Amino acid sequence: xxxxxxxxxxxxxxxxxxxxxxxxxxxxxxxxxxxxxxxxxxxxxxxxxxxxxxxxxxxxxxxxxxxxxxxxxxxxxxxxxxxxxxxxxxxxxxxxxxxxxxx
Numbered sequence: 001x002x003x004x005x006x007x008x009x010x011x012x013x014x015x016x017x018x019x020x021x022x023x024x025x026x027x028x029x030x031x032x033x034x035x036x037x038x039x040x041x042x043x044x045x046x047x048x049x050x051x052x053x054x055x056x057x058x059x060x061x062x063x064x065x066x067x068x069x070x071x072x073x074x075x076x077x078x079x080x081x082x083x084x085x086x087x088x089x090x091x092x093x094x095x096x097x098x099x100x101x102x103x
Contacts, residue, residue: 038071
């Protein structure tokens with residue numbers, strides 16, 4: 001019988017991905033609700049290709065960089081290289097993430 005467990009912290013995009021017999025299982029993508037009042041934000045030069053820095057400044061947690069790509073799938077195809085100055089994205093509220101991601 002396989003020994004299945006979850007090896008990632010709650011702020012990781014891989015949190016739901018199981019580890020089976022010390023091997024990473026098939027990735028289970030995480031999601032959260034998109035709210036009508038999510039903040040619309042134009043990426044500034046200081047965050048160019050650095051979603052981790054914006055996540056740190058907004059959520060006080062750089063590990064939440066991936067939520068921008070989940071919230072903006074048509075804009076941020078590549079979560080790092082599409083995260084460029086001048087692009088407008090929606091930024092989820094921390095309360096939404098705390099409730100749905102169990103942070």
